[in-house]
Amino acid sequence: MRSLLLAPITGAANRTALINRQRRHLINLMRGLTEPAAERDNPIAVLLVEGARSHLQAGLDWLQRCQEEPA
Amino acid sequence: MHAIIRWIRADLRARRGQALLTVCVVAGVVTALILSLTLLAGALDPWEGLFNRSHGAHVWIHARAGTDLAPLAHMNGVTAESGPFRTAVATAVQEGQRAPLEVRALGSRLPDVGRPILAKGHWLDPSRPDGIVVERTLARVLRIDVGDRLTVHGLDGARHDLPVIGVADTSDQGPYPAWTPGIAWVLPQELTSIEPTSSHTELLEGLRLSDPSATGFIVQQVVTTLGGDHVDRVSAWPQVRASLEVDSRLLGLLLGMFGVVALVAAALAIGNATGGRILSLLQDIALLKALGFTPAQIRWMLLLEQTGLGIAGVLAGSLIGSVLTDSSLSHSLFGSVTENATAPLSFGRLSLIAAATVLAVAVATLLPAWRGSRVSPTSTVSAEPPGGRLSRFARAALLMRLPPALVLGARDAFTRRLRAVMTVGGLAIPMLMVTIALGCWSTLDNFENHPEQIGLAGALTARPVGLGGDEARALIAHDPGVKTVYPEAEVDALLPGQTRTIQARALGSSQAPYPFPVRDGRLYRAPGEAVAGQGLLDLLHVHVGDRVRLTISGVPVIVHIVGRTIEPTLSGEVLSFGMDTLEQSVGTSPAQSYSIVLRHGAKPDTVRSRLLRESGDRLDIQATQNPAQRLGIVRVVIFGLIVVLTLIGAANLLTATTVGLRDHMRDIVVLRAMGLTPRQVTTTLVTGTSVLALIAVVTGIGLGLAMSTRLIDLQGRSSGVGAGIGRAPTVFDLVVAAATALVLAALTAFALARKASSIDVRDVSRV
Amino acid sequence: MSRAETTEDAPETAMIRVKNLTKVHHSDGTDVHAIRGIDLVVHSGEFVAVMGPSGSGKSTVLHLLAGLVPATGGEIWLRGRRLGGLSEAERAVLRRRHVGVVFQFFNLISNMTVADNVELPALLAGAGPKQARSRREYLLDELGLTDRADAPPTRLSGGQQQRVALARALANEPSLLLADEPTGNLDSTNTRDVIRLLEKVHDQGQTILLVTHDVRVASAADRVISLFDGMIVDDAAVSPASGAASSIGSILDL
Numbered sequence A: 001m002r003s004l005l006l007a008p009i010t011g012a013a014n015r016t017a018l019i020n021r022q023r024r025h026l027i028n029l030m031r032g033l034t035e036p037a038a039e040r041d042n043p044i045a046v047l048l049v050e051g052a053r054s055h056l057q058a059g060l061d062w063l064q065r066c067q068e069e070p071a
Numbered sequence B: 001m002h003a004i005i006r007w008i009r010a011d012l013r014a015r016r017g018q019a020l021l022t023v024c025v026v027a028g029v030v031t032a033l034i035l036s037l038t039l040l041a042g043a044l045d046p047w048e049g050l051f052n053r054s055h056g057a058h059v060w061i062h063a064r065a066g067t068d069l070a071p072l073a074h075m076n077g078v079t080a081e082s083g084p085f086r087t088a089v090a091t092a093v094q095e096g097q098r099a100p101l102e103v104r105a106l107g108s109r110l111p112d113v114g115r116p117i118l119a120k121g122h123w124l125d126p127s128r129p130d131g132i133v134v135e136r137t138l139a140r141v142l143r144i145d146v147g148d149r150l151t152v153h154g155l156d157g158a159r160h161d162l163p164v165i166g167v168a169d170t171s172d173q174g175p176y177p178a179w180t181p182g183i184a185w186v187l188p189q190e191l192t193s194i195e196p197t198s199s200h201t202e203l204l205e206g207l208r209l210s211d212p213s214a215t216g217f218i219v220q221q222v223v224t225t226l227g228g229d230h231v232d233r234v235s236a237w238p239q240v241r242a243s244l245e246v247d248s249r250l251l252g253l254l255l256g257m258f259g260v261v262a263l264v265a266a267a268l269a270i271g272n273a274t275g276g277r278i279l280s281l282l283q284d285i286a287l288l289k290a291l292g293f294t295p296a297q298i299r300w301m302l303l304l305e306q307t308g309l310g311i312a313g314v315l316a317g318s319l320i321g322s323v324l325t326d327s328s329l330s331h332s333l334f335g336s337v338t339e340n341a342t343a344p345l346s347f348g349r350l351s352l353i354a355a356a357t358v359l360a361v362a363v364a365t366l367l368p369a370w371r372g373s374r375v376s377p378t379s380t381v382s383a384e385p386p387g388g389r390l391s392r393f394a395r396a397a398l399l400m401r402l403p404p405a406l407v408l409g410a411r412d413a414f415t416r417r418l419r420a421v422m423t424v425g426g427l428a429i430p431m432l433m434v435t436i437a438l439g440c441w442s443t444l445d446n447f448e449n450h451p452e453q454i455g456l457a458g459a460l461t462a463r464p465v466g467l468g469g470d471e472a473r474a475l476i477a478h479d480p481g482v483k484t485v486y487p488e489a490e491v492d493a494l495l496p497g498q499t500r501t502i503q504a505r506a507l508g509s510s511q512a513p514y515p516f517p518v519r520d521g522r523l524y525r526a527p528g529e530a531v532a533g534q535g536l537l538d539l540l541h542v543h544v545g546d547r548v549r550l551t552i553s554g555v556p557v558i559v560h561i562v563g564r565t566i567e568p569t570l571s572g573e574v575l576s577f578g579m580d581t582l583e584q585s586v587g588t589s590p591a592q593s594y595s596i597v598l599r600h601g602a603k604p605d606t607v608r609s610r611l612l613r614e615s616g617d618r619l620d621i622q623a624t625q626n627p628a629q630r631l632g633i634v635r636v637v638i639f640g641l642i643v644v645l646t647l648i649g650a651a652n653l654l655t656a657t658t659v660g661l662r663d664h665m666r667d668i669v670v671l672r673a674m675g676l677t678p679r680q681v682t683t684t685l686v687t688g689t690s691v692l693a694l695i696a697v698v699t700g701i702g703l704g705l706a707m708s709t710r711l712i713d714l715q716g717r718s719s720g721v722g723a724g725i726g727r728a729p730t731v732f733d734l735v736v737a738a739a740t741a742l743v744l745a746a747l748t749a750f751a752l753a754r755k756a757s758s759i760d761v762r763d764v765s766r767v
Numbered sequence C: 001m002s003r004a005e006t007t008e009d010a011p012e013t014a015m016i017r018v019k020n021l022t023k024v025h026h027s028d029g030t031d032v033h034a035i036r037g038i039d040l041v042v043h044s045g046e047f048v049a050v051m052g053p054s055g056s057g058k059s060t061v062l063h064l065l066a067g068l069v070p071a072t073g074g075e076i077w078l079r080g081r082r083l084g085g086l087s088e089a090e091r092a093v094l095r096r097r098h099v100g101v102v103f104q105f106f107n108l109i110s111n112m113t114v115a116d117n118v119e120l121p122a123l124l125a126g127a128g129p130k131q132a133r134s135r136r137e138y139l140l141d142e143l144g145l146t147d148r149a150d151a152p153p154t155r156l157s158g159g160q161q162q163r164v165a166l167a168r169a170l171a172n173e174p175s176l177l178l179a180d181e182p183t184g185n186l187d188s189t190n191t192r193d194v195i196r197l198l199e200k201v202h203d204q205g206q207t208i209l210l211v212t213h214d215v216r217v218a219s220a221a222d223r224v225i226s227l228f229d230g231m232i233v234d235d236a237a238v239s240p241a242s243g244a245a246s247s248i249g250s251i252l253d254l
Helices: A012-034 A043-068 B002-014 B016-044 B046-053 B136-142 B188-194 B212-226 B237-244 B248-291 B295-325 B327-334 B347-373 B392-399 B404-415 B417-449 B469-478 B534-540 B579-586 B604-615 B632-674 B678-719 B731-757 B761-766 C058-066 C088-098 C114-124 C129-143 C158-170 C188-203 C215-220 C248-252
Strands: B059-064 B078-094 B097-105 B117-121 B132-135 B149-154 B159-169 B182-186 B202-209 B231-236 B460-464 B482-494 B501-507 B518-521 B529-533 B547-552 B555-565 B574-577 B593-598 B619-623 C014-027 C030-043 C047-051 C073-078 C099-102 C176-180 C207-211 C223-228 C231-237
Touching: A012 A043, A012 C215, A012 C223, A012 C231, A043 C215, A043 C248, B002 B016, B002 B295, B002 C114, B016 B248, B016 B295, B016 B347, B016 B632, B046 B237, B059 B212, B078 B136, B078 B188, B097 B136, B097 B188, B097 B619, B132 B136, B132 B149, B136 B159, B136 B182, B159 B188, B182 B188, B202 B212, B212 B231, B212 B237, B231 B237, B248 B295, B248 B347, B248 B417, B248 B632, B248 C088, B248 C114, B295 B347, B295 C088, B417 B632, B417 B678, B417 B731, B460 B469, B460 B604, B469 B482, B469 B593, B469 B604, B469 B619, B482 B579, B501 B579, B529 B534, B534 B555, B534 B574, B534 B678, B547 B579, B555 B574, B555 B579, B593 B604, B604 B619, B632 B678, B632 B731, B678 B731, C014 C058, C030 C058, C030 C207, C030 C231, C047 C058, C047 C215, C058 C073, C058 C099, C058 C176, C058 C207, C088 C099, C099 C158, C114 C129, C114 C158, C129 C158, C158 C176, C158 C188, C188 C207, C188 C215
Parallel strands: B097 B182, B132 B159, B501 B574, B529 B555, C047 C207, C047 C223, C099 C176, C176 C207
Antiparallel strands: B059 B202, B059 B231, B078 B097, B078 B149, B078 B202, B117 B159, B132 B182, B149 B159, B460 B593, B460 B619, B482 B501, B482 B547, B482 B593, B518 B555, B529 B574, B547 B555, C014 C030, C014 C073, C223 C231
16 A cells, blocks of 8 residues: 555556556455355444445545546 | 337326326317307308208299199109298288288198297297297397287288297298398198288298209299299298308408417417426436337327327317207307307318317427437436526625515526526417407407497487488487487499499488598598498508599499598498488489487487387387397307416416426425525425516517507408407406416416425435 | 457457447537547456546446447447447347346336336337236345335335336346446445345346446456546456455454
8 A cells, every 4th residue: 555655756557557456456355355144144243344344445445536646 | 019108107197187287278279169160150151050950941932822832842853842831921010110021831840841940939839829930030120039929910901919939040041131021930720810811822832952053953943844923932042041141251260360379379388388398307218218218219109198188188178069069058058149050060170170189289299209309318317507696686686685585586587598488488378369369359348338439320220111201300309319310321333344333321411420430531521522441442442532433323423532431331341421422413312211329328229119109100210230249259259268278378387387396396405404494485486486477477468469459450451341440458357367377377386386395305305 | 367358259259349449528619538449348147347436437338338329439249239330229229128227316217106117128128018017026026125016216215216226127138237336325235235136146147237436346246347537447357355464354454
């Protein structure tokens, strides 16, 4: 994540690659979370998953903001 | 297509009120059209209805007593015969009026052909052996009704007082007094009592033909077969029909205009409603396209829906119209207004009206449907917010602490231009037409209340019977109710070129002329000067100021036309000058009659009976006929038109308000969030609509006033009566009309606004 | 998986094939280049998520694939059929049989009941009323919305509306399901229901392409395509992350 902030120094093309990689990572993380179906019966587990989801979504939204920002 | 039908069904269910209103508007228009065309047909061709209902005879033959009429029935082309009936000549005397009478002997059973149609009372009945049934136009002139007694003087001078047991119509001859003698029916025994000498009676036979156009030929055959010396008189249906025709141009144009106007206004209303509806449907149409509806299918869908409603309306209207014009019902409804009974329209004509209306509905829907089908399937349609800034005016108004609801409402009325135009247009056009209709009503009122303004200053006409001219004149002038007496003579004047004759009227003298209503030029002042009606000016292709050469009684006369008057008789083809002009050119001729102008406040009936008493029944006094009575059916049409226009105006208002409301939905939430109470929200909406309605009413009435008199005068001019008859609607009428429109607008807005202000915030904000 | 698909696949087997697609909007004198050249292949049965910032052209891609708007340049093949040469009416006919569309808002005809809404596509495609009705009953039952069949759309909650919209989109068993932010207006629970529905039909072999900004929806897809400024910047398959860094604990500690 921190490397993203250094992106202006490293160059635009690289920045795109960085963003892409981070996005894929976040989505794959989310995929990993939803795989186990057992969590649904456990309310605490549901809350935790929900918390994790919020973080991942926030990350994704922030990535989008970074993408929009011109170099 | 199933999908299209499913959508149409759902849409109609969702907006039942509006759909019903559309159906009502169309039904109203169709009913109005059927009524006006039926009355028009009755007025233009009163003979046809009567002839058909009486199963009339095409030819009537009066033959000497004892003539053998049997061969007539077997003649080629004759399908049925009526009679022979015995007839006798007599005179009816009633309140000083003498009427030549032809009394016919008929049995208690009505004949199949040439059947008299009972209008009032009942037919001849052996239980009333001396009962007499009088023909309607005769009864009207004699002013007798069922239950009165009619005095009949036979040829031998014997007097019979017969109870009038019925009044009937006949298609045998034209109206009395244009066509003499008047007709009455009695039982055969009574006829013998009136005319005991059988050689003084005649035989009357009617023939019904297979080919009405062969009448002339048949008449010749009849005379040949019976022998010229046996035939007294033959009359044929073309003559009867001609005498029954009313001055058709004015009436025809008026009624036709109303019919077309109603259709056009209805089409506009429906187009408006459809357009408004489609505006609110844009979102749905976009979605339908996304689902896979082609633009053509969308067009079909909208067209089919509206046309379906139109057809429903047409069917309803046709049913109502047919019921109303059904012979018996229409007679009781309109018989008092029309002179003649009306005949229901033929199926062909009904179909034409139905088809024309459905077509009008379809055409009115075409444009909105086409525009609707062009919506992009990806648009998320939201009401365009009103254009931005508060105008200086509005800002000032708010600063002045005017209620914000009112200011917002008024401003809102103008910022949404489409809706503003729709509201104003939809109300202004019906208002315009209502104003013109009221103008026609006023004109008719003017005919009745101020007959002198249309050339009917003389309320009574007196014809001396066995009384010297000077004596008659002195006697009439002596009456306290009489203001002036004008001697009158009518002569036929031959036109230059000897092509035809026109009616020339010598009235009063040049020094003391009859008070003609002169609109152009001036009244005649000296012998040799005359005034003419518009019809005559058109006929002779002359203008006021020209000189015309006529031949009167073989004497060439040059007349200087100095003015144009309003001439309601004979399509305005009348020339009027003083008696002295006639004397100067043709020589002294006694006055045939006297036109009596009454004093202000004197009642014609009172003066008439007084004069009759004074003269010992030696004066035949008739009241002059006012065309306003003849045009009575126009009043019915005007009323019907105003009803239809009100319906249309209401439909337009509903459309415009509904569209405006939809725009408002989102605003309402915002307004309420700003702190406006529900009542203020309602006020905003009502003010918006009311302001627009006010503009519409003022525009409509203004334009209507400008056009109304002009249009009526145009009609008058083209019919020969002359321009100058038009009158503007009264202030009272206009105020009532305007108030009704404004109240209707405010009520509609209020009702819808009430519904809107109770809408759940969640419903609106989710959208 | 890497970015652009190999061109060895014959066009007939791919559900969607897009080549050099461009779309320009003309409005108020200025030209907006919504799509600047996109190449794409989607196979039958794939679940594709399209992501990107606003203005990247995501919705436009959807509209173009559905045949709702004509492309300015390039070509689209839908089930081997070229969209470019078709008129608006022809695209509509194609859409009614083979494409189901769900929008973010205004998914249901306002003056028709839920039942009518779900039956309409079947009727439009030529099915008889009885056929349409039985299909509708099945779909609503699957979604647990049978009791709302006669309700007007305004009486439904947002989540219910979107589920009905999905039912309507699936009514004709379309080859392709397109959705534009189907969970955009929904709360967490409703979003979960919709995702479950999508996964279910995906399991049954439905090809899905949807636009989303939600990480859960994206993670349910097989493949995520990212758009930026009218061009594809990323196209990657989704696979569950594994390892210590992927546990909830480490995510929350982030």
